[in-house]
Amino acid sequence: MSISKLFVACSFALGSLSLCLAPAAQAEVNTVAKKTAKGAKKAAKPSETGAAPPVSPEDAEEAAEPGVEGSAVVDFHCELGNKITIYQNAGDDNFIALRWKKRLHRLKRVGTTTGALRFENKLYGLIWIGIPAKGMLLDSKQNRQLANECRNAEQLQPAAATEPAAQG
Numbered sequence: 536m537s538i539s540k541l542f543v544a545c546s547f548a549l550g551s552l553s554l555c556l557a558p559a560a561q562a563e564v565n566t567v568a569k570k571t572a573k574g575a576k577k578a579a580k581p582s583e584t585g586a587a588p589p590v591s592p593e594d595a596e597e598a599a600e601p602g603v604e605g606s607a608v609v610d611f612h613c614e615l616g617n618k619i620t621i622y623q624n625a626g627d628d629n630f631i632a633l634r635w636k637k638r639l640h641r642l643k644r645v646g647t648t649t650g651a652l653r654f655e656n657k658l659y660g661l662i663w664i665g666i667p668a669k670g671m672l673l674d675s676k677q678n679r680q681l682a683n684e685c686r687n688a689e690q691l692q693p694a695a696a697t698e699p700a701a702q703g
Contacts, residue, residue, distance in 0.1 A: 598658055601632040601641040611670055613685040619672060621663070630654075633663055635672060635681070 606622035613619060622632040622639075629644045631654050640661055642654035652665035660676030670685040 599641065600639045601630070603632050603639070606632065609687050611682075611685040611687050612691070613672075613682040615682075617682040617685070619663075619670070619682055619685055631663070633661070633672075635661070 601622075603622040606624050609621045609623070611619040611621065620634040622634070624630075631642050631644075633640050633642055633654070633656075640656050640659060642656045642661060642663055645653045645655050647653050652663075654663045654665075655661065655675075657675075660674050661681075662673040662675055664671050664673065667690075668686075669683075669690060670687075671680060672682040672685065673679070674681050
């Protein structure tokens with residue numbers, strides 16, 4: 536037997552073996568792809584339904600509805616008819632309770648360099664930013680504004696003009 540005949544026989548055997556194993560390998564790849572696609576669909580379902588995300592023990596404090604007994608209440612009227620109510624305890628400047636869309640959320644104060652009041656609830660993605668002229672509510676998970684031009688009764692008052700001193 537010559538070397539060329541041996542080479543042809545080996546290549547024929549290898550070719551037939553690869554043809555036999557190809558459908559089995561493709562079937563295995565398809566089942567793995569289907570399993571990962573099903574897992575991705577199952578993971579996406581809670582966010583599609585709008586249900587609250589699963590709560591871990593460290594997020595339980597942000598998920599629980601805060602108590603508002605004995606808190607100072609400030610109502611904000613925003614553009615597009617939105618209303619926000621903020622409850623704040625006099626002795627606790629680090630947390631506020633914010634009522635938005637019939638739900639009470641606990642927000643924690645975050646330091647800023649601008650002097651604006653910034654409160655966040657990372658679990659729900661809510662951010663309240665308060666400046667002397669107005670306040671706004673943002674959704675950090677969807678990167679959009681929920682309410683803007685929010686003003687309380689004090690901010691709705693027209694600014695008093697200062698009169699120049701009379702020269703005599």
